[in-house]
Amino acid sequence: MSEAHRHHAIANLLEERPFVSVKELQLMLRVSAATVRRDIDKLDDAGVARKVHGGLAALEGGRQRKAVSLPFVENRDIAVEAKRAIAVEASKLVRDGSLIIVHGGSTCFEFGTRIANRNLRVFTNSMPLAAYLSEQGTCQLTVGGGDLHREPGILYDPARGGYEFYAAQFYVGALGVSQDGLLENHPLLVRFINDMCGLANEIIVLVDSRKFSERPSSVALPLSRVTRLITDDGLSDRDAAMLEEEGVAFSIAPTARGAA
Incomplete structure (x- = not known):
């Protein structure tokens, strides 16, 4: 395939997706990583x-695209600076001695690493986060039970009855955000988010600014249920205005890119 044909194929792919990784382009185009990077x-x-x-992103301001959920091992290497900045900001809201719920996903994983050694009890269904906290953390850890769903990497049993605890806060990510609420593609995650929201006093949303341009198929939670949303300084004025109009309290986590 010629360079011109490769570029055309990549541009077409980014019409449907907000991001494509180097590994995906290698497989799709059947070329080396060096060629993909060029x-x-x-x-x-x-x-x-x-x-x-980790790859190539569609330009902001284009038409709204259907969001694609990437595997955790790929997603954790995307927008790393923004996710870490959000994790730092979110850790300031945690109260020592409390019980918190931490959702799956790469942004919540970054948050979990920040509070791993705090005086907390952490409940999570995230396999990657549970593994990290068990090896690297000192906080009390409770892992939810059920079947292992390798993607999105959680343990969950939809048929299970109610949990016997109540948490101070539920820290949750999302595949997309719009005026309709938090958006997901996976019906299991929609169900899980609703279950956990009923067990927490405050719902803290952790999403990087890219998520405001993505449009998954299902509303997992309306914005009226959100206590606070934390995002990075790539948030557009339009999306900030939308949050204000919907009455959502939000914080902006500064990044080195935003300070430049």
Whole structure:
């Protein structure tokens, strides 16, 4: 495949997806990682797409795209600086001695690493986070039971009855955010989020600013249920205005990119 044909194929893919990784492009185009990285640099220089850590992102301001949920091992390497900044900001809301629920996903994972050694009881169904906390943390850890769903990487039994605890806070991520609420593609996650929201006094949403341009198929939680949303300084004025109009309290986590 010629360079021009590769670039055309990549541009078409980004019409449907907000991000494509180097590994995915290698498999799709059947070329080396070095070739993919050269293509990414050229598309970024040409203003066709935006080079980001781990791959290539569609330009902001384009038409709304259907969100695609990436595997955790790929997603954790995307927008890392923003996710870590959000985790730092979110950790300031945690009260020592409390019980908190932490959802799955890469942003919540970054948050979990920040509070791993706090005086807390942490309940999570996230397999990656539970593994990290068991090896690296000192907090009390309770892992939810049920079947292992490798993607999205949680333990969950939808048929289970109510849990016998009540948490101070539920820290939750989402695949997308709109004026309708938190958005997900996976029906299991919609069910899980609703279950956990009924067990917490405060619902804290952790989403990087890319999530405001993604449109998954299902509303997992209306914005009226959100206590506070934390995002990064890439949040657009339009999306900030939407949150204000919906009455959502939100915090902006500063990044080095935003300070530049």
